[in-house]
Amino acid sequence: MRAGILGLFVAIPLVAAGAGPSDPHASDGVASSEGYCEFVRGVAKAESAILVAPALIGSVGAINSGTVTQGIPVGEPVLRITLGAEYDGVHLYQGMALRRKAEAECRRYLALSDLQALLRAGADLGSAAALRAREEVLAQAVPQAEAILAKVAEEVASGRSTIEELNAVRSRVDSLLSSLSETQVDILRVSRLPKTRGDSLPAILEAYREADDEVERISGSLRRAEAWGLTVRAGWDKIFTVEQKIPVFALLSVSFNLGSIWQGEGNRQAREGRSRWLGEDVMGADERISELVATLQAVRRDERFRHAQTLTLLADLDQQARAVEVMESSAIRRYRDYLWFERTNARATSAFLSSHLEALDAFLGPRE
Template identity: 40%
Template sequence: MRMTVTCGALLSLAARLALAQPAPPPAGELTSPSREDRAAGYCDFVRGVGSAEAALELAPELFGAFGVVNAGEASSGAGTTPLGEPTPRVTAGLMYDLVGIYRGRAIHKRAEADCRRQRAMVVLESAIRQGSGLGEQAALEARARVLEEALPHAEALLTSLRNDMKQGLVTLEELNAVQVRLDGLRQLSSNTQIARERLAARPRVQEGQRLESVLNELRAADDQLEAYHGALRSSRAWRVSVRGGYDKLIDVDQDLPLFGQLTLSYNLGHLWLGSANARAREGRRRATLDDVSGVPQRVNELVAELRTVHRTEEGRLREVSTLVSDLEAQLQSMDALQTREIRRFRGYLMMELTRLRAEQAYLRAHVESLQSFLGARSP
């Protein structure tokens, strides 16, 4: 009796420990800050479902039965002869399927694979939602900083020119030329702010996440998810159960009304299960690749588009950088002359240089952001 109770307690303790310690996330799991983790709710859902399913696999099973069996006997001159007299019987105990330990751990790992898949999916869906504007947030911020620093100086320059016009030092046409340039800078600043607010409303992709790597992570997690599904299907062909407890025949003398049993069962369908699981796994992989409206296809199209934008922006950056260098050299030479005509023309060039510097900052930041998403390198 003590042995049965002890075995039952140990089985229960082992199950509780297994339930309290779910499988750790696989190495290389895609992670992100909690406030940006848009897959957190889904991960909690699949982990909760996994824990619920694993609880039934990892915990021992209590059973009890009451019925009538043919267990009577009678004595006669010829000896003891079984008569099959109905006798009440009470059975109770614990049963534990040792294969359930494997299934419970596999269920936890399946939930983690599903979570990894969803996290990669969220990143890629966010990138698709950004579209060609991916990486533009940092570029717009860089442009806004340049304009924010330069606009007060430009306003002061325009005020100075207005005072000069009152004194007859500049003409109305010269003042209007600078005014038009300043209005263009103001409009550029306003458009930049609108574009930043528009992009901020979309799901943001953390910089440094290469899209092709995340896509590979999605494929690996999806394949692993199907592998765990197949492993669980295969495990149900096996059953290694340990049963023990109390077994009492009423009105029948028994020295020790206890029992213990080890049962091994195997479903012959397992012989065909391996090839079926392999076909399902390969079919899922090909279905994901061939889905023309699926995430992998749309990400590949986005990557091709962004590579084109990256090459174009690199060419524009070289051109704008050359113009900025030329204008800076011209302004340095004008500072040495300090004639009336040169001073009037200098304001016009300062406005143009500000616009080009803002464009240069935008292009440089955009190229760097695209490099982080694409893994590209400048030639």
């Protein structure tokens, strides 16, 4: 019987220890690198270790033995030793809830980090891929631009072109190279911005709100658990010189604080109030994200208009290029080279705007 009781005390905390949320990074073998998450998990682990484990109890003393005469015990004091363990079922619940709360706090922190990363990016949000698209167009055009410059320089040397034409082409080539260099600098700059784990702004914001609500919900359940008591005690109880057939004891204690009847309204008020507070806080994530969304929506509207204009211009330049493709003269060749530089700039702009609009649509959600 004693072995069965002690086995129960050992089994319950072991099951509880394995019932906590697993590390989301454990499946791929990569340890969590977020310091805050490691902190809250460590604190919850330390606090729950005490709550989910049984406690050893013991007492040594002397009690009177013998018969009772007129309410006065008669007999010699005898030694009594009690050894055993106790387990609190409410503490088990609280320990597991603390671990769930730590995971919710971790998710809230990660979502808040993503929101802060978006705020730091500001108008540069989603521009990394767009800048690389523009860089690709410009980089591919450099060899052709240098070939055009070399051809005009050769014609100047042979007297078939003027130095003014050479300077004009050189200016266009320098402008193309300068644009490529500026784009590469911008790519380096935006690459240093913090990355987000979410794919869209609405999803990240919703993850933050859900995690924050989960933290408050679990906090409320922990407050409710304080009203309950559920303790099991069992062990060995020996009174010396007194014959005991089975010197063991087992006791179940249950308690309930009547204040819990009115506690639910307070928890509901706290949960709803926190939700409103997040939206009302002028320095909170909701307010700052609202400002960012308004800025990005304005950028998206402007770039959508610019993209439409750029596509119209590019279509016109392509049509002109096809019209002069079969013509042969020095004037036509110079005009064809001019069209090539203009088309290159338009293609680079179109590539940037198309990619940036796609990224903005992904972060902001459906178009307004």
